[in-house]
Amino acid sequence: MPNKSEVLLKTYKCLAQVPALVKARYLNEKIINTTWSERNLEQGRSIKFQTTYVSGDTKKMDFVTPIDTTNQSMHAVSPCKKFQAVLRDVEQKDQKESAQYLEIWNETSLIRSVDLTALDLHAKVYTDDEFGSFKWSPVGGKILYVAEKRVPKIDPLHKRLKPKKDSDTTDKDDVEKDVIEIETYRQDWGEALVDKISSIVVVYDVETDEFTIPEGIPDNVCVAKPFWTADGTQIIGICLHTEPRKLGLIYCGNRPSGLFTLTLNNTYKEFGKLMNKTVKGPRLTPNGEHIIWLQCDAGGPHINCMQLYKAKLPLTDETEPQLILDSVDVAKEISGGRLFYGLFSTSIPERCWSNDGRLLFSTFRKNAITAYVLDLDSGKLSEFECEDGSQIVLDVFDDNVLINRRNFFQQDVLLKGVLPSSGQEKTMSLEQISITNVPDSLKDKKFEYMDLSYANNDEVDNFTAIYIGPKSAEDASIPLVIFPHGGPHSASVNALTLENAFLLSIGYAVVFVNYRGSIGAGQKSLAFLPGKCGETDVADCVLATNTALKTFPWLNSKRISLVGGSHGGFLVTHLSGQYPDMWRAVVARNPVTDISTMSGASDIPDWCYVEAGFEYSQVGPIRDDILLAMRAKSPIVHAHKVKAPTLLQIGTKDLRVPPFQGMDYFHRLKANNITASMNIYTDNHPLGLVPNEIGHILSTATWLNEHNE
Numbered sequence: 001m002p003n004k005s006e007v008l009l010k011t012y013k014c015l016a017q018v019p020a021l022v023k024a025r026y027l028n029e030k031i032i033n034t035t036w037s038e039r040n041l042e043q044g045r046s047i048k049f050q051t052t053y054v055s056g057d058t059k060k061m062d063f064v065t066p067i068d069t070t071n072q073s074m075h076a077v078s079p080c081k082k083f084q085a086v087l088r089d090v091e092q093k094d095q096k097e098s099a100q101y102l103e104i105w106n107e108t109s110l111i112r113s114v115d116l117t118a119l120d121l122h123a124k125v126y127t128d129d130e131f132g133s134f135k136w137s138p139v140g141g142k143i144l145y146v147a148e149k150r151v152p153k154i155d156p157l158h159k160r161l162k163p164k165k166d167s168d169t170t171d172k173d174d175v176e177k178d179v180i181e182i183e184t185y186r187q188d189w190g191e192a193l194v195d196k197i198s199s200i201v202v203v204y205d206v207e208t209d210e211f212t213i214p215e216g217i218p219d220n221v222c223v224a225k226p227f228w229t230a231d232g233t234q235i236i237g238i239c240l241h242t243e244p245r246k247l248g249l250i251y252c253g254n255r256p257s258g259l260f261t262l263t264l265n266n267t268y269k270e271f272g273k274l275m276n277k278t279v280k281g282p283r284l285t286p287n288g289e290h291i292i293w294l295q296c297d298a299g300g301p302h303i304n305c306m307q308l309y310k311a312k313l314p315l316t317d318e319t320e321p322q323l324i325l326d327s328v329d330v331a332k333e334i335s336g337g338r339l340f341y342g343l344f345s346t347s348i349p350e351r352c353w354s355n356d357g358r359l360l361f362s363t364f365r366k367n368a369i370t371a372y373v374l375d376l377d378s379g380k381l382s383e384f385e386c387e388d389g390s391q392i393v394l395d396v397f398d399d400n401v402l403i404n405r406r407n408f409f410q411q412d413v414l415l416k417g418v419l420p421s422s423g424q425e426k427t428m429s430l431e432q433i434s435i436t437n438v439p440d441s442l443k444d445k446k447f448e449y450m451d452l453s454y455a456n457n458d459e460v461d462n463f464t465a466i467y468i469g470p471k472s473a474e475d476a477s478i479p480l481v482i483f484p485h486g487g488p489h490s491a492s493v494n495a496l497t498l499e500n501a502f503l504l505s506i507g508y509a510v511v512f513v514n515y516r517g518s519i520g521a522g523q524k525s526l527a528f529l530p531g532k533c534g535e536t537d538v539a540d541c542v543l544a545t546n547t548a549l550k551t552f553p554w555l556n557s558k559r560i561s562l563v564g565g566s567h568g569g570f571l572v573t574h575l576s577g578q579y580p581d582m583w584r585a586v587v588a589r590n591p592v593t594d595i596s597t598m599s600g601a602s603d604i605p606d607w608c609y610v611e612a613g614f615e616y617s618q619v620g621p622i623r624d625d626i627l628l629a630m631r632a633k634s635p636i637v638h639a640h641k642v643k644a645p646t647l648l649q650i651g652t653k654d655l656r657v658p659p660f661q662g663m664d665y666f667h668r669l670k671a672n673n674i675t676a677s678m679n680i681y682t683d684n685h686p687l688g689l690v691p692n693e694i695g696h697i698l699s700t701a702t703w704l705n706e707h708n709e
Contacts, residue, residue, distance in 0.1 A: 008506065008701050012694065015439060015501050016041060021404045021412035022048065025351070026397035027077070030055040032433065034414060035069065044691045048072070053414075053433050061433055073100070073127040074134035076143070082107055083206070085143050087125055087134060100125050102143075104206055112206065116147075121211055122202060123148035124195060129347075130249055131199055131224040137232040141206040144226060144235060149198040151186070189222075190248030190603030191656040191685050199223050201235060201262060216268035223260065229313065230288020235262040236315075238279055239270055244618075248603030248656060251487075253306075253346040254278050256298040259291075261315060271315040280306065281348040286357055289313060292324070292376075294346065300610060301530060303489040305342035305523035310376065324376055330522040335382040336426055340372075341365055344519040351396050354419050360401065362392045364520030367449050367466050368494045371403060373425050382425040389494045391415075403430060406495035408468050409442040441505035446471045447494065450511075450551070452543055458536075460528040463516045465544035466492060468500065469509025473554035479584075479708045480555045482545055482575070484513045486566030488537060488611065489526055491518045499697055503563075506701055509555060511548045515540035515571075531613025533595075534633040538574050545582070558584070559708045562644070563700060565589030566657060566685065570635060573665065576646065577638025585707035586642075587700045589649040590657045590685055593639075593665040595630035603655045639668045645675035647703040649696045651683040677703070 019036040027033050032053040040047045052064040069075075074087040084105040089098040104112035116125060126132045126146040135144045189196045199222045203212045214235070217223060226237030239260040240249070249255055258274035259282060261267075274295070282293040291313055294306040308325035328342035345363040352360050359374045369390035374381050384391055389407035396402075396419070403415045415430040445468065453462040470478055481503055485492045492512035503510055514521070515537040517529025529537060549557050561584050562572035569591025576586045592598060599608035606616035612630045631637065646669055650662040662678065669676040679699055681692040 004705065005698075005702070008698055011441065011505050012502055012698060013041060014441070015498055015505065016694075018411045018437065018439065018496065018498075018501075019049075021394075021414060021434070024394045024402045024404070024414055026395055026400055026402065027081070029398065029400065032061070032402065032414075032416070034434070036066070036412075039690050039693075041690065041694070044689075045070075046690060051434075071098075073125070074132065074145070076134045076136055078136045078141070079138055083136075083141075085134065085136065085206075087127065087145070097124075102204065112209070114204075114209075119211070120150065122150050122200060122213070125202075126196065126199060128193065128196070130189070130193065131196060131222070133224075133226050133237070135227050137228050138230060139232045142232070143204045143206065144228060145202050145204075146199050146223065146226065147202050148195065149200045151198075187242075187246050189246055190250070191654070192250045193248075194655070196222075196249075201226055201237075203264065212264070214262055214264055214266050214268075216262065216266040217260075218268070221260075223262075224257075225282070226262070227282075227284070230284060233263065234314075235264075236260070236282065236284075236291065237262075238282065247606055251490075251656075252302040252604060253280060254296065254298055254300060254302050254304060259293065259315060269315075271311075271319070272317055273319065273321055278304075280346040283348050283350075283352060284313075285310075286353045286355075291315070292348075292359070294343065294348070296327070299606070299616070301489045301526060302604070302607065303344060303346075303487070303519050303526070305344060305519075305526065306346070308343060308374075324379070325374060325381070327523050329524045335380055335423075336385075338383045338385070340381060340383070341520055341522045349393050349395060352393070353396060355399050356422065358419070358422065360393045360396050360419075364491050364493065366464050366520050367492070367514060369406070373419070375422055378422075380422070384425070384428065401428070405430075406493075408447050408494055408496060408500070409445055410436055410438045411496060439501065439505070442501060444471060445469060445504055448551075450544065450547060452540070452547055454543070458528075460516050460525045463518070463521070463525070463540050464514045465548070466494070466512040466514070467509065467548055467552060468504060468512070469552070470554060475553045476556045476558075478509050478552075478554045478556060479507065479559035479561065479704075480545075480548065481508050481510045481561050481563050481704070482513065482541060482572075483510050483562075484515065484537070484541055484564050484568045484571040485518070486564070486568045487519075488515070488517045488529055488533065488567040488570075489519055491520045493520075498693075499700075502697055502701065503704075506705075508561075508704070509552070511544055513541045513544045515544075530610050533611045534570070534574050534635070537571055538578060541571060541575055542579060542582075561585040561587070561704050561708065563587045563704075565591070565649075565687075567592060569593075569657075569662075573635035573642075573646075574638065576642045576644050577635055578641075580641050580643040583644040585704050586644045586646040587649065587703055588646065588662065588665075589687060589696060590651055590654050590659075591635070591648070591662055591665065592657050593661045594634045594636045596627045596634065597664075598657065598661055599627070599630060601658045601660070636665055636668060639665060639674075640672045642669060642672070642674050645703070645707045646677075647699065648676070648678040649681070649687060649699070650678060651681050651685060651687050651692075653682065653684045656685040 016039045019038040022035045024034040047070040049066040051066045053061045076085045086103040088101045091098045099117040102114045220243045222240045224238040241256040259271040280294040296304040305327040309321040311321045331339040334340045362371045371384040371391040392404040394402040399419045405413045414434040417428045417430040448467045450465040564572040569588035609616040648662040666678045683692045
């Protein structure tokens, strides 16, 4: 008979094999290229693979056997479709980091391979979603990318030469050196971006085999996501301002930024109409004459409802941006009587245009991600409706649309459709391309959206939650996990996640709480939370718990546990202290436990101020009243009241919520004779490395099972 640990591991392995659709792109009307990711548990890493779908003589699309592309970091097809550029990471023996190679392929073979690491023109090429770009020029055969600026080594301040010892006989040991070196501090972009300090634009001319680094970019600017203008004479991108300091960038869509233009003869210019703004997702219109982008005010909450702007090129001091889609306070009625809650995405698909110039995009809408089409001329906005999951626009090519449909209980599914004429978008039919795989352990489950509200005078009195679990069962037979999301300005949406699927598979029901402050429900709801953290978000979790118990009688009110990470960890530690008799067990991953001490150590100190209800500033004297207010809103002030056994999951390389936050909380629990344990992982904030993910998910399940028996 297998023991409990073996059963848990077997269940985990089954679910870990479910792949996620990363991207899809039409190569032509008959060929679709897709990239998927999957965990390779034996190798202890995530892998990528490509699957190509081809239209044959029958209606059904054939597919080519998947090909592992894990070491392929970036890929781009030339406008003439005769060449491909590949950025590849190649592991080097006896080297800590892999080398990067730029490869050029024609229709039949590899024609160029450049060792960028050995070239020593720049440091690592950026391949992340915040900065990375890999673009062929429209004409001329040039490739554009972003890399870390190479910094020359500084000569040491002092060298002391030691004479050769009498016993030495080799010439190479004539002297020994004592070197005193001082390295000037250069700030990086924080959590998950520690190797990003100073970005540069690089242009590679395929025909001449020459690299150019355009000059003119100010020292206080980092460039991100650059692309070519339609005629290939200029580069446009996002400029991130680094003074007076950099604040952590990943998961934070509120950093001061704008648009820049850069010519190949080193003329750099910023668009002056974007002062004190945040800019995301710039795209050229199909004719190349205009540019669109997403925009909000810089500062404040880390995610805000965005506005969509359009401007005619070239961008000059006289250019007046045109507002196309405004932010939404609560809800706005759109085509078909549907409600639109605002644009909360920070990106737009790379190819996003219909033949007649309509824009396709996806964004958060309460409990899901929803796909839309916008007519820029009329302002008409239409939704691609999907009641049983999320839909994400991946690619648009000659009115052919690729969509990723996600659901709590099945792997990602690739769909294709042909966009109807304007006004008929609702009639678009979608054909499934990839297979549907529903794990056996999830086939008897259901989800139900819960609309919750208060009868009080709060400016925002409503929010949502999602029940996921059995369709029915004997009364009081199912243990429940309350799972608030992190952020706090994020949202739980209808999509398969490994941790949630695992909890469902081992017998738990789960309630996700999209408390007030979550995205996808209008700007007013999002802005309601700052200053009330640890209060209204906690109250929303309690109301969601009690409502679920009343709605689903098979849930056991005496077997309720809490699981959450980051701000979700902040909430579960708050809940266990403020309502100590409600919970059987608690698991917190890298939780915020003391905002006041975190404010001086995190890569996002502004978060500590804003969520506590203050404006972030380091100018002038330190205000004790702010630090005291932060402390008062922190879970650690309730730690002595906790009764539920608590497991802390802590990453030692976490720059977002420094590890001492969880450690201090752990020691305080132990001092108050509360059952507690703490696991340590050599990892950053998400604990996302495959071996660590296995560890923290299995230990979470073991902890919950042990204390729910």
